[in-house]
Amino acid sequence: xxxxxxxxxxxxxxxxxxxxxxxxxxxxxxxxxxxxxxxxxxxxxxxxxxxxxxxxxxxxxxxxxxxxxxxxxxxxxxxxxxxxxxxxxxxxxxxxxxxxxxxxxxxxxxxxxxxxxxxxxxxxxxxxxxxxxxxxxxxxxxxxxxxxxxxxxxxxxxxxxxxxxxxxxxxxxxxxxxxxxxxxxxxxxxxxxxxxxxxxxxxxxxxxxxxxxxxxxxxxxxxxxxxx
Numbered sequence: 256x257x258x259x260x261x262x263x264x265x266x267x268x269x270x271x272x273x274x275x276x277x278x279x280x281x282x283x284x285x286x287x288x289x290x291x292x293x294x295x296x297x298x299x300x301x302x303x304x305x306x307x308x309x310x311x312x313x314x315x316x317x318x319x320x321x322x323x324x325x326x327x328x329x330x331x332x333x334x335x336x337x338x339x340x341x342x343x344x345x346x347x348x349x350x351x352x353x354x355x356x357x358x359x360x361x362x363x364x365x366x367x368x369x370x371x372x373x374x375x376x377x378x379x380x381x382x383x384x385x386x387x388x389x390x391x392x393x394x395x396x397x398x399x400x401x402x403x404x405x406x407x408x409x410x411x412x413x414x415x416x417x418x419x420x421x422x423x424x425x426x427x428x429x430x431x432x433x434x435x436x437x438x439x440x441x442x443x444x445x446x447x448x449x450x451x452x453x454x455x456x457x458x459x460x461x462x463x464x465x466x467x468x469x470x471x472x473x474x475x476x477x478x479x480x481x482x483x
Contacts, residue, residue, distance in 0.1 A: 260366040263441045264475055267362035267375050268292040269391055270336070271309075272354040289389060290354070291320065292332075293362065293444070296475060301326040302444050304451065311390030312397065312455035321414055322449040358391055361475040364399070364441055371437040373399045373453070396457075400435040401443045402450035413450055420448035 270290040289309040293302040303324045312318040326332040336354035343349055360377040374396045404419040405427070413419075426443060430436055435452055443449055 259372070261363055261471065262366055262371065262439060263293075263295055263364040264471070265296040265298075265362060266294040266359065266475070268294070268359045269357040269389065270354050271357060271389065272336070273352045275349050275351050287351075290323070299328055300445075301329070301332050303332070306453070310388065311395060312453050313390065314455045314457050316455045318453045318455075319413070320451040320453055322420070322444060322447050322451070325445060325447055357386055357389060363471065363475075364438060366437070366439055369437070370398050370400075371439055372456075373397045396455075398454040398456060399438050400452040400454075401438050402452060403430040403434050403436070404448070404450070405430070406434040414448060418448050419450065420446040422446060 268291075270292060272287045272290070274285050274287040286309050289306045291304040291306060293304070295302075302322060303326060304320045305323045307319040307321075310318070324335070326335065338353040339351040341349055341351070358377050359379055360375050362373060362375040365372045365374065374394075376394050377391070402413070404422070420443075422443070426440075438444060438451075444451075
């Protein structure tokens, strides 16, 4: 059996932001953005990803995401996700609600044969009854790929050219002529505009076949640092 190799581990947060001047409901129509936030164990920075379909993919589903921002500190992150007020010429004063923490846990990004996995387990979650509308379960396992910023994208799909990540040559050259490659090294995630493809898998496989990986993720030192 091919063994998993740990590339990165840390704390994961699932967060959403309601649309301007709306309140959380059972429908996803009032959600402006759904975020996955990664806090690597040995780093101060936080990697903020926006998930395009506003939920995690089920088994064999494909959902696009992108690195929206690399936050240099917890303080900067908290400031960006606070409630914000602004003015428009047509509607006057508008309020963008503060982001809401849905759940948090521990994660591992691992190398497995010719692909990479993002595996998480929750340590706590909100009491909201609609948590499953975001596709969040107690455990999750996704095959994760990074997209070549030089590859073709159909019109109005993906990020625009000036929004895409600009990788140094040592990373860009890894793509060769491929459109998607495994997230190896994980340095690809350190660039704003990195486009990511998440593919849902059968979580029972990884729980059954790789008990050592599950044990490792439970050993990650966890601090409840967010108060959203």
